[in-house]
Amino acid sequence: MFKLYYYPNNASLAPHFLLHHVKADYELVFVERESNRHKSADYLKLNPAGRIPTLVDDEQPIFESLAICVHICESYPEYELIPAIGDPKRPLFFQWLAFLNNTLQAELMVRYYPHRHTNNESNIPNIISAQNERIGEALSIIDNQLDSKEFLLGEKLSSCDYFLFMLAEWSLVLEKSPMTYKNLAVYLSRLSANPRACP
Numbered sequence: 765m766f767k768l769y770y771y772p773n774n775a776s777l778a779p780h781f782l783l784h785h786v787k788a789d790y791e792l793v794f795v796e797r798e799s800n801r802h803k804s805a806d807y808l809k810l811n812p813a814g815r816i817p818t819l820v821d822d823e824q825p826i827f828e829s830l831a832i833c834v835h836i837c838e839s840y841p842e843y844e845l846i847p848a849i850g851d852p853k854r855p856l857f858f859q860w861l862a863f864l865n866n867t868l869q870a871e872l873m874v875r876y877y878p879h880r881h882t883n884n885e886s887n888i889p890n891i892i893s894a895q896n897e898r899i900g901e902a903l904s905i906i907d908n909q910l911d912s913k914e915f916l917l918g919e920k921l922s923s924c925d926y927f928l929f930m931l932a933e934w935s936l937v938l939e940k941s942p943m944t945y946k947n948l949a950v951y952l953s954r955l956s957a958n959p960r961a962c963p
Contacts, residue, residue, distance in 0.1 A: 766783060766788055766790040766791070766819060766820070766821055766836075767791045767820040767821075768790055768792055768817060768832075769793045769810070769816060769818040770795065770816060770817050771794070771795050771797050771802075774816050774817065775815075775816060775829040775869075776829070777930040778829055778833055778926045778927045778929070779819060779832045780792070781930070782833055782836045782926055785843065785845065785926070786836065786840040786843050786845070788836070788839075795816050797816070810825040810827070811825060813828075815827065817832060819832045821835070830927070833861070834861075834923070837922075837923045844920065844922075845922050845926075846922060846923055847917070853917050853918070853920075856917055857917060857923075857924060860916050860917070860924045861923065861924050861927060864924065867902050868902040868903070868906070869931055871895055871898045871899045872895075872899060872931060872934050875891075875895035875899060899935060903935065903940075903942055903945055903948065904945070906948060907946065907947045907948045908947075910947035910948060910950075910951050911947050913947075914951075915951075916928060921958075929952065932948065932952055
């Protein structure tokens with residue numbers, strides 16, 4: 765049985781979607797951020813980065829949401845949430861998953877935690893404004909990719925879609941939210957109606 769250490773609306777959301785999709789036997793363990801539970805000695809034994817999520821599979825802890833997602837996909841190959849070795853879509857899968865993690869998620873983290881990126885609080889409004897533009901650029905790239913495509917890789921749902929759905933949800937409060945992009949809006953509405961995507 766898997767054990768997923770999570771916090772609501774956190775990077776644990778994409779792994780949670782996947783566990784639900786593959787009908788895995790899993791337990792959710794709430795990590796109370798308000799009391800810094802993720803910085804406790806016990807939690808740091810599982811995840812030395814002190815972040816959420818962590819997945820424990822047969823006593824093996826795995827951290828970083830992207831790595832957890834890939835592990836779940838490869839543990840349930842019958843669901844085809846990751847292209848098989850030799851499939852021409854496999855490098856594109858890793859391309860888009862890396863883009864989502866290293867570009868869109870990274871820009872969102874700076875946007876929502878600007879104080880971590882300056883020693884002068886007067887700079888925070890400028891950081892937020894700049895990040896809004898950077899996030900918009902990333903969303904535009906994704907919107908273009910979705911032109912005439914049902915899912916990010918084409919006609920088949922993959923882990924990339926669950927990862928994007930999570931990040932798009934984080935982006936909804938922005939003035940230029942994902943729902944203001946033509947293709948993204950249709951795509952996200954379609955995913956929202958997918959019964960497998962709702963734990």
